[in-house]
Amino acid sequence: MKLLVVGGGGREHAVIKKLKENKEVEKIFALPGNGGIAADAECVPIGAKEIDKIVSFAVDHRIDYAIVTPDDPLVLGCVNALEDAGIPCFGPRAEAAIIEGSKAFSKNLMKKYGIPTAAFEVFGSPEEALAYIRTVRFPTVIKADGLALGKGVIIAQDLPEAEAAVKSIMQDKAFGSSGDRIVVEEFLTGPEVSVLAFTDGETVKPMVSSMDHKRIGDGDQGLNTGGMGTIAPNPFYTKDVADRCMKDIFLPTIKAMKTEGRTFKGCLYFGLMITPDGPKVIEYNCRFGDPETQVVLPLLESDLLTVMMATTNGRLKDTDVRFKDGCACCVIMASQGYPVKYDKGFEIHIPQELRPNVYVAGAALDHDRLLTSGGRVLGVTMVRKTLREAVDASYAAVSKISFQNAYYRHDIGKRALSKKES
Ligand code: AMP
Numbered sequence: 502m503k504l505l506v507v508g509g510g511g512r513e514h515a516v517i518k519k520l521k522e523n524k525e526v527e528k529i530f531a532l533p534g535n536g537g538i539a540a541d542a543e544c545v546p547i548g549a550k551e552i553d554k555i556v557s558f559a560v561d562h563r564i565d566y567a568i569v570t571p572d573d574p575l576v577l578g579c580v581n582a583l584e585d586a587g588i589p590c591f592g593p594r595a596e597a598a599i600i601e602g603s604k605a606f607s608k609n610l611m612k613k614y615g616i617p618t619a620a621f622e623v624f625g626s627p628e629e630a631l632a633y634i635r636t637v638r639f640p641t642v643i644k645a646d647g648l649a650l651g652k653g654v655i656i657a658q659d660l661p662e663a664e665a666a667v668k669s670i671m672q673d674k675a676f677g678s679s680g681d682r683i684v685v686e687e688f689l690t691g692p693e694v695s696v697l698a699f700t701d702g703e704t705v706k707p708m709v710s711s712m713d714h715k716r717i718g719d720g721d722q723g724l725n726t727g728g729m730g731t732i733a734p735n736p737f738y739t740k741d742v743a744d745r746c747m748k749d750i751f752l753p754t755i756k757a758m759k760t761e762g763r764t765f766k767g768c769l770y771f772g773l774m775i776t777p778d779g780p781k782v783i784e785y786n787c788r789f790g791d792p793e794t795q796v797v798l799p800l801l802e803s804d805l806l807t808v809m810m811a812t813t814n815g816r817l818k819d820t821d822v823r824f825k826d827g828c829a830c831c832v833i834m835a836s837q838g839y840p841v842k843y844d845k846g847f848e849i850h851i852p853q854e855l856r857p858n859v860y861v862a863g864a865a866l867d868h869d870r871l872l873t874s875g876g877r878v879l880g881v882t883m884v885r886k887t888l889r890e891a892v893d894a895s896y897a898a899v900s901k902i903s904f905q906n907a908y909y910r911h912d913i914g915k916r917a918l919s920k921k922e923s
């Protein structure tokens with residue numbers, strides 16, 4: 502089979518490496534891929550948002566199955582366009598991807614169908630939003646409605662911070678038209694859990710749970726990033742919590758989307774907070790998480806391509822989605838200065854024996870040299886029997902990988918370990 506994967510980050514590298522385990526896969530094209538992905542797929546310089554070019558490429562190269570993983574092309578209708586051209590796809594159509602593309606949509610969906618989430622109000626004008634935030638308790642959470650590279654959420658500690666957030670999003674348009682509307686919501690507390698789930702629109706099969714580490718600094722300090730590391734499984738996601746999530750969140754969400762005429766197929770990401778009142782949805786993503794995928798897929802025992810195709814064909818109910826015992830830890834190595842400003846173009850040295858464990862996110866090839874080209878450069882994942890062993894093995898591997906200006910957190914897995922060992 503000839504596959505096409507849209508995207509070019511660490512998540513796509515993890516997906517591609519896993520897809521290659523299937524013997525039927527003859528060829529994988531990555532659009533655009535990156536310098537590290539080039540070792541595992543043929544990279545083609547077509548951007549993930551260039552939908553017309555992606556479709557022409559897929560048709561010209563007689564692609565058997567396309568996998569669309571980033572949020573932008575999904576929300577822009579990449580799956581619709583590929584399907585219209587006769588190419589079967591993994592991923593939701595635009596009408597379902599709106600569950601991530603508009604927070605106002607997803608919050609209203611949860612309200613309508615009684616799915617637990619933070620109390621909220623949606624505003625389309627700064628005047629109304631500013632009047633409302635004078636009445637709320639702090640901290641309060643202010644979110645741009647649309648996609649904002651994971652940066653559209655501001656936790657305001659007091660009124661001046663909340664006013665500044667409303668102005669920046671709605672008046673200064675810090676996130677462009679994504680800030681035409683905002684959601685103001687109740688601040689929740691509790692450990693966060695990411696659950697990625699395969700769904701064909703009827704059946705939902707959750708993957709092993711994971712925990713992201715979103716802030717740039719040790720001890721969860723500093724700016725939000727795309728994610729600085731992950732562990733799986735997440736020890737806060739107990740059997741009891743999982744059962745409640747299935748009954749109160751996962752199944753109702755799939756059913757709600759179908760009822761709305763927006764059947765969701767692909768991978769639905771549930772960003773959950775385990776609050777004192779039970780699990781609540783913080784956000785939905787219409788795709789695999791990054792870097793959650795870099796710990797979840799290495800633990801997947803079932804064949805990824807078979808499961809993906811079952812979500813497309815409505816056969817998920819009869820398809821095995823099994824995970825290995827054991828734990829995984831992924832530490833992200835970034836460029837010093839990320840997520841604000843950083844230099845790039847530094848040569849990356851990865852010992853040969855560690856290559857299977859490295860997922861490259863931001864690197865370009867210069868002849869045979871791999872050079873840093875992004876904020877998040879690569880992730881190193883190790884799978885071991887215990888979380889402690891996985892964390893230690895990942896950090897041992899990180900110490901053997903080098904590039905100038907490398908930065909990483911030193912405490913990935915610490916909170917999970919203290920929960921497990923408490
Ligand atoms: P999001 O992009 O929606 O995942 O939000 C980014 C991060 O902001 C989340 O991972 C949470 O840590 C935090 N956050 C979002 N919404 C809330 C909320 N209602 N209460 C507390 N923290 C939140």
Ligand code: GLY
Binds near residue numbers: 792
């Ligand atoms: N790691 C969070 C996300 O993929 O949105």
